[in-house]
Amino acid sequence: MVEIKFLAQVDTEKCTGCGKCANVCPTQAIQVKDKKAQVEDPQCLACPNCVDICPEEAIRKIPRVEPLVFGVDYREVDQTELVELCRKAHLHPQQWLCLCTATRVRDGAAAVLKGAKTPEEIALMTGIRSGCSAYCLMTSMRLLEAYGVELEQPKGYRWYKTTQTLWNVSEEMIKKYPGYFLEEDKDVFRPF
C-alpha cells in the first residue's frame, strides 16, 4: 500500500496559468481554468513535478489531513492471467514497478487486469508515479501494450509513446552489433 501524505496547493495570486504544471502532472490532476492552475484533490499523488517546475514558485506541498491510501491486491486477479501478462511484457512479477513507492510489477499488472487503460489510471490505482514519476511510466506502458491496449499519445508532453526493449531488436541489429550482448543479455532477466 502506498500512503500519500501531501497535496499540491496553488497560490492563485502567483499563478500565471502557464500550464507547465499540467504538462508534467503524472495523473492529470492539474487543469488550467481561467488562467489559473487547479488541483483535483483526490488525483494528486504529491510527486515533486508541479512544485519544482513552476517558474513562479506558486505551488507548494501541504500535509493532507488524512493520508490517501492506494494499492491493488494482486491476489484478487487470476494468477495465470497475471503471469501471462507479465511474461508478454518481459517483466518479472516480483521486480520493481516503482522503486520510489516499493511497488512491484505484479501490482501494476493486476491494475491492468482490473481495467486500467492508461499510465495515469495505473498510477491512481497503485500510487506509483508519486516519486520520480519516470521509471514506472515505462513499466506501466509496457504492461498496457502487452495487454493489447493501444496507447494514445496525450496532447502536450506528459509522456511520449516509446517503449523499445531488448526483445524489439532485430536479428540484423544483433548481428551488426556483436559487442553489445544484445542476445546474451536477454538471459540475465529473471526467467519465470
Next chain:
Amino acid sequence: MLNKASPSVIRDSRYGPPVGKRAADLPGMVGLGVAAIFPDIPKALYVEGGDVSIIRKATESALENVKIDMIRPQHTVNILTSQYGFMIMGGYAYAEMVKTIKEVIERKTGCSNIRLRVATGFRIREPEEIIRHYKLDEFFKGKASPALFLEKGVPIETELGTMYGLAKIYDADWIIHAHHGELRELDMHRMMNRAIKPFSMSYARMETRSIHHMNFGPRSSNIIPKLIFESPFVQSKFTFGCFLQTSPQGIIGVDADNDMYAIDRRLMVLAFKSYGKIRELYNEIRECIAVMDGPGEPRYMIGGGTTFGNLTEAELDLFDLDNIPVSLGYGLYQYPPHQPKLKSVNPSIKALVMNHFWLGVPQLELASHIPTILVGMDMADLVASDSMNHKFIDYVVTAGNLETAMTFARRLANTDKVIAFDGAFGAITCSEPLAEYFIERAPVVSERVDNQLMPGWLRQRGIDPATVNV
C-alpha cells in the same frame, strides 16, 4: 602518507539540510594520500581550492586541434552540461571549462549566440541552483537554461525506432558536449560508450532514459546512447566533445575531439588506470562504517576520488564484461548461474551514517540492507517528506548529531574502520585503522590489477595490452 582530511565544499541546496559538522573533523579521521598508496595513478593538475586558470589553459590547449569552422557567426550554439560535473570538487573546474569553451568559440568563429543548457537527474530545481551559484546566466548573457527530463521532447529517429531528446538541448544549430570522465556509475556504463552516455540520459526525455536503464541489460543498454548519437538528427548538430579528465587524484587534464569514439577510447584506458586500483582496494574492505557527507545522492558521492556506488558494488569486477551485475536496486536481473553473487549492497558496509546528502533518487535499497543512521532532525525531516523514498524513513534511526551517530554506528558495526564520502579527491578520508589496512593491502591490489585484471579489461574491448602504456 596520513594528512589532515580535506573534504569538498558543499553547495547550499534545497535538496539537502544545512551544512553542519563534517566527518573529516571527527577525532581520528585522516586523509590517506592516493599517490602514497598508488603512485602510478595519473597525477592531478588541479585539485579543489587550486587556481582554475590551469583548467582554462588546458581547455584552450585541448580545443586548438578541434574543428569548429562549421559554426558561423549567425548560428546558434548550445553548450550541453550535466549536473554531476558541478559536483566534482565544488564544480569550479567544470564551470571554468564550460566558460572557456564559450569564449574560445566566440573568439574563433565570431558566433555570439551561445547558450548554456544544464541537464540533471530528478532534482528539477538543481540546474537553477547551479546557474545561480556559478553566475552562469550573467556569463552567458541571460542564455543559461535548465534542460529537464520531463520538459518538451524532440523525436530522434534511430535504428531502433523513435526516441526522445529534450527540445531545449537540440534547439540550436550546433551542440557542444561538455562533460567529464569521472567514473560515476560503472554498473551502468561498464566503460562501453561512456563518453556518449549523456545522449540517452542527461539530454534525453524520461522515456528514453528508461529504455536505457530498464529495458535493456547491464551491457546491452549501452547501445542506446550509440543509436541516438549516431542518428542523422544528432549528427546534424554535433560539433565536438570537451571533457574534464579525472582520476582519484583530481582533474588531470582536458580532452577535446570531434571524434567521440576517440575520446571514449582514451577515457576507457584512463578509467582502467585511474579507477581500477581504487575499486579493487574497496573490494579488500571486509568491514567498515560508511559516512555520507557531501552533495548529491549517496550513490554518486565521492570518497577517495570515486563514487560510493563503487564501494556498494566493489565485490564484483564491473570492468569485466563477462561479469553480469544483479545490482541497480531495480531487481531487474536474475542471479546468473556461475557468476559471483552480488548482494544489493556490499555486505562489508556494516553501518551507514548519513551526515549530509541530497534527495534525488530512489535509494530504498541502502536503508533496507544496511543499518542506517540519519544525523539530525533537519535531515530526518527531509527524508520523511521525500516522495522518491516513501518507506526510507521507516528503516532508519536518527541521532541528534554526528558524534552520537558515530558512537552508535561503532557499537552496531563493531568496527573502528570508517570511510567518509565527502567529495575529497587526492586522499581517502578515513579512520586511522582503515588507513593502515589500506596501506597494507595496496601492494597486493596493485599487483592484481596490473598483472591479472587490466590485460583482460583491455582485451575485452578489442585493445591489445601491448599497445597501451599502462
